[in-house]
Amino acid sequence: MAPTPGILYVTMQPRPSLAPARFHDWYNNEHGPARLRLPFVANGFRYRATDLAPRGVAASPADPEWMAVYDVADMAALATEPYARLRGPPAKSARETDVMRDIDVERMLFDLVDADEAAGGQPFARLEDVRNEGQGNAVAAVLLAARPGWESALDRWYRDEHVPAVAGAPGFRRVRRFASSAAGEPAAGNKTLLLHDFAPATSYAALKAATVDALPDAVEAGGARLRTYGLHYTFGPCPRDLGPLGAPSTAPWTSPDGLTRTLAPSPAAAPDAAVSGAIESYVTTPDGVRLPYRLSGAPAPDAPTVLFVNSVLTTYAIWDGFLAAFLAAGRPDRARYRFLRYDARGRTRETGPGGGDVTLATLAADAVALLDALRVRRAAALVGVSLGGATALAAALARPDRVAALVACDTNARAPAANPRLWAERVAVAEGEGAEEEKEDEDEEPVVCESLAEMTVQRWFVPGSFDGGAREREARRVKRMVASNSLAGFKRGVRALYDYDLEAALPTCKVKAGFVVGAGDGALPEKMREMAAKVPGAKLKVVEDAGHLPMVERPAEVAAFVAEVLADAGVGG
Incomplete structure (x- = not known):
């Protein structure tokens, strides 16, 4: 059977009881790298919401501040042992269990339907390529809930109107369409996700105008929801974020297999680790x-x-x-x-x-x-x-x-x-x-x-x-x-x-x-x-x-x- 590519799409809202440094240390130095070491996970990115202030709302479980997305070569691999073992002990650490108690999480799996990745005739610059490290990216995510009989109308609108229109918008880089994956939870329902990549300086107003302001009634009636984000961090297969280690809220940590550890800075630390661990x-x-x-x-x-x-x-x-x-x-x-x-x-x-x-x-x-x-x-x-x-x-x-x-x-x-x-x-x-x-x-x-x-x-x-x-x-x-x-x-x-x-x-x-x-x-x-x-x-x-x-x-x-x-x-x- 041919592989089914797709994404793991996760939104997160840490509760006030979780210190930001502890959240980022866990996410960047434990959770993300463990997934990037799996051969079927092609990349992973953390995004931070850019639409909260323009909309006049505060971050909350209903409007989470953080989003992460991972490209998966074959969605069926998420049901296999290498991935499943990360989600429970002993591979899942006690720290991960503790941290996740203080986070409101929504996890969704989507299969790739199609993609337009050649803005202006130029191929999309893969952000996971280390040569592009440091480049920013803006994402406009449009989530559409399914309605009976809407598939053909959605498909015509997306192919004939939306893709040509959004491709002409300033800063456009690519657009991809996803549908709820059979690998996901049945309770998640049948949804369509449109992910639009734009140049990092693209404003919320411009993203909104390019993606949802022109939705036809037949599509908008499906409950379209727009969220916009800016790239915060690109995961790699190895932990590398020294930034949180000096915060009082973080503590030295050793992975369950003993192969990874973080060291906090201290006056007694080796000179190279005295400031940032x-x-x-x-x-x-x-x-x-x-x-x-x-x-x-x-x-x-x-x-x-x-x-x-x-x-x-x-x-x-x-x-x-x-x-x-x-x-x-x-x-x-x-x-x-x-x-x-x-x-x-x-x-x-x-x-x-x-x-x-x-x-x-x-x-x-x-x-x-x-x-x-x-x-x-x-x-x-x-x-x-x-x-x-x-x-x-x-x-x-x-x-x-x-x-x-x-x-x-x-x-x-x-x-x-x-x-x-x-x-x-x-x-x-x-x-x-x-x-x-x-x-x-x-x-x-x-x-x-x-x-x-x-x-x-x-x-x-x-x-x-x-x-x-x-x-x-x-x-x-x-x-x-x-x-x-x-x-x-x-x-x-x-x-x-x-x-x-x-x-x-x-x-x-x-x-x-x-x-x-x-x-x-x-x-x-x-x-x-x-x-x-x-x-x-x-x-x-x-x-x-x-x-x-x-x-x-x-x-x-x-x-x-x-x-x-x-x-x-x-x-x-």
């Missing part, structure tokens, strides 16, 4: 791999976002010290950024379909997938170290439309010929210890363990970092990251370092570029001088008394350099 969740890549991420920084949804890519064998916590230095007291201008960090493929055993090897092209595509899922139209910068530096470079070269600046730390533009042998030897060390390691649980996943972890930090850090003080504590923290890395993930993920070559593309780089290298990182300082010389306008920073992870050993120096590159790209503080 943080969100920790995951992105699912197009090939089905889950990548954990942490979003923090400025609460504004359109704040410039810096994306960080960690090295092999580490987590996104590798950037903790860097962010503390970047946001150090005396530099409030740097608080305007958002910071997006994630664990790249190879941290866990989940590396791809069938457990396949990872390539640099895959990792670069993952970086863009993060931007898509978090609805970042163009990152202020990609900042990466080691394999993460090569990833950032590859992504910036391939997609300069998605990146304003690039900072690559301690990396190569071409895989050294010795890499396959050297990394195979390191894998063998980890496998040897893993085979000897006793597991308390036979299902426990093998990890890299102690021997390779110690070898790695001795290679990555300069001798001066083993000072018995703060620098050594950082080195030991990195060692724990290495030791706890999935062995299977390491074996597959490290293959991205075996064979890649970006050298020929360096002169074509179209974004502002900076290269950072620790002076004590073997032959890399000279290699990175050569790289920087090939990239037009690139800057180079050699960090003294630092090895392979200069942003860990000398975070303040690297933070200052990244700020310079951001300023050069026009996205500085």
Whole structure:
């Protein structure tokens, strides 16, 4: 049977007992993203009423202030288990149950009848496309209750009169006609919904004139009702709204599956979360791999976002010290950024379909997938170290439309010929210890363990970092990251370092570029001088008394350099 496309159309009126920040936190960071993660939900939008003041009425259950609409590829999917499980425990959280007690909700399902989506010969710009993030939209929704024998009159009027007339109205973008869906509740009755999209500046009076003022008696007698709305928020598959987290009415929250949590700001919070809190969740890549991420920084949804890519064998916590230095007291201008960090493929055993090897092209595509899922139209910068530096470079070269600046730390533009042998030897060390390691649980996943972890930090850090003080504590923290890395993930993920070559593309780089290298990182300082010389306008920073992870050993120096590159790209503080 052919799929039946349609929409889930919901109006909501929060009661006075529900604080606005708590309402928005639940809606934007829990409810909406959970639905956008379903493969049959194409998009989701929240709208706010624009007709209350012009009509001289207050928001109420009869005239709700909020509307949400989701395009559904096949309405029959709303009766399947993946969707049904979201509407009850355990997937439905206790918070959702509590919040929804304080909201008057009307939920309607409609099948798509037809659509005119080519205003003035131009196709409708899909608002779910991340390239259109930040664009506004006005909606005029006309709900018509059915009357016996009216279908033919309605159809003639809609096709022959309404569509041609509304298509000529100023600001018109598209109109769609829907009918009550068989997937809906029988008590909802048989209704027709006309959804008109207009340019965001279109006034209530203009929307009313274009949509209902000319309704013929045969249609108006059906009980036509007009509501108008302005676009408030576009859902994505990942929570990203930091704005409500700082309000007294919101509280830290963890999803029932433990994979998502929101953190409230506090003086004791990590520096990147001290003002607006943080969100920790995951992105699912197009090939089905889950990548954990942490979003923090400025609460504004359109704040410039810096994306960080960690090295092999580490987590996104590798950037903790860097962010503390970047946001150090005396530099409030740097608080305007958002910071997006994630664990790249190879941290866990989940590396791809069938457990396949990872390539640099895959990792670069993952970086863009993060931007898509978090609805970042163009990152202020990609900042990466080691394999993460090569990833950032590859992504910036391939997609300069998605990146304003690039900072690559301690990396190569071409895989050294010795890499396959050297990394195979390191894998063998980890496998040897893993085979000897006793597991308390036979299902426990093998990890890299102690021997390779110690070898790695001795290679990555300069001798001066083993000072018995703060620098050594950082080195030991990195060692724990290495030791706890999935062995299977390491074996597959490290293959991205075996064979890649970006050298020929360096002169074509179209974004502002900076290269950072620790002076004590073997032959890399000279290699990175050569790289920087090939990239037009690139800057180079050699960090003294630092090895392979200069942003860990000398975070303040690297933070200052990244700020310079951001300023050069026009996205500085």
